[in-house]
Amino acid sequence: MRATLLHGAGDVRVEDVPDPVLAGPSDALVRVTAACICGTDLWPYAAMPAGSGPARMGHEFIGIVEATGAEVSTVKKGDLVVAPWFISDGTCEFCREGQYTSCTHGGMWGNGPYDGGQAEAVRVPFADAMLVRLPVGADSALMPSLLTLSDVFGTGYHAAVAGGVTAGSSVTVIGDGAVGLLAVLSAKRLGAEQIILMGRHKARTDLGREFGATDVVSARGQEGVELVRQLTGGQGTHVVLEAVGTRAAYDQAVGAVRRSGTISRVGVPQYEEAPIGPSSLFRYNVRLAGGAAPTRAYISQLMPDILNGTIEPGKVFDTSTDLAGVPAGYQQMADRESLKVLVRP
């Protein structure tokens, strides 16, 4: 079959790889009907050392079950299913608490023995735990929105949930990428009253306004922080959802959060150390929350509003391609010409 491989920074190729096969009784084989490129994919695309690959790419997909192992009972051949971005067994003590990304048997698509989702097919381990059946056909117009349940919507939603967004909250969202925009939608869904989106790409911040942003701040750094404070009577917002992952974005979050408020991060930090002492978090009891999003926990919760048309998170896809177009898609996202690329293998 054809699959996407990253050979080094800037070097994505679609190549022939062996067809996946059932390797254990809890596996399923899924023929991919929709996948996408994630902002997270852009980090290795920017920086992977040559020779450390190739790596299978893609961790968001919808597809049709083609075969199942003997122990699989919740999905069957022909089912249309969505899988979360993180592999979890569904049965360990953390999975039972809904903390799927803390799974003691956790893994990542494209790592170790696992296929990538930007491909024609995928072997899915722990299929009963991983796959959620979609009650529509593969040609449904809802496909882009349903695909966001795999990662990007669930990640934005996790930011808002972990940040404790509730009715009446004021919220700053840092980042106008797809996760940031869906963090806006999530904050709105949880009842936030004021949602300030920090981003500088008008087409994206316009979509942010459509998703529920009440204000847009395009300035960054201290200037951006000052504008957030002006919009909040000098106090900052109860919650800051940080959907970028750079140290600059974290510093902006510290500047924009209200005393006794919460910073919730879902952008994978590209730093390890950062200020958390008396001058940043401690003095005013600012909480730090978030992390690798257990999106599996949110699929069933968020799906109904997609199915009934209340929300349309799939609007974050502004480009569509076949597998052959994936390398160009990476470059378009890296160049910020595309917000998010949908792949139909």
Next chain:
Amino acid sequence: MRATLLHGAGDVRVEDVPDPVLAGPSDALVRVTAACICGTDLWPYAAMPAGSGPARMGHEFIGIVEATGAEVSTVKKGDLVVAPWFISDGTCEFCREGQYTSCTHGGMWGNGPYDGGQAEAVRVPFADAMLVRLPVGADSALMPSLLTLSDVFGTGYHAAVAGGVTAGSSVTVIGDGAVGLLAVLSAKRLGAEQIILMGRHKARTDLGREFGATDVVSARGQEGVELVRQLTGGQGTHVVLEAVGTRAAYDQAVGAVRRSGTISRVGVPQYEEAPIGPSSLFRYNVRLAGGAAPTRAYISQLMPDILNGTIEPGKVFDTSTDLAGVPAGYQQMADRESLKVLVRP
């Protein structure tokens, strides 16, 4: 009157200062009947540069109201009262939320215009908001326990509340100082099932066991972390209460916390930057909580169990002195000969 002044590292003196007077209509004058020395006082005692003082010392006290300003209505002359360690107006948006240490008119005893508590008398600003009447006499045997409501018990309790300790939680408490021991008592009060106290002073950890610790780990660093993991099936505890404030204590907290758990800090951080990225907090959704404790919020909540004898937080006082003995008390606490020193001016 006599009051405690810090002139520089290691140089505490009890000296004559002007008697306090009512400076505004919301003030009260309180004659101090019980005060104490705090672990926090030991930081400037260890490191204050000569010539930057003198500074009035003490932020925990009980006393008798001697006079009140025209606007004071909740306490009157003759009342025995306790005051919290942080000065807050009780009316700003943060105080109304119970976040007294975020008060927009907040201040510290001994700073700026404010007296210190290790003295014969104190002018109390915002007296209606600050002072809580004690329904006992100044000679009550409950005095040591009631005095802990000012700071040390409320701070340990804040650690546990901010950390989300609840029925069935497993908890690690880092530090066998008075705050750490009262964090143990607080975790027990909130229903924690397993409470691992990390400390190396047997007399203190014995009191910790009396307060509810189920296990004591005397090793520090990676060795201590390994022992906590052995006591928790390899997973660490749901909550870690960090009551020391050093970077080493923070690193220990990161090592001892369970995936998806919470580190709650109340020891004033003696560092600003520390690890919070993928390798420490982010990967497994570990939350960071805590900060300067709004103990005013907990006084009424914790007092009944002291009055009815259910809990005895005053056991952290192992030394008692008059004002003249305060300088020796600082040295005893710095030398770890005393756990906490009670002062009866």
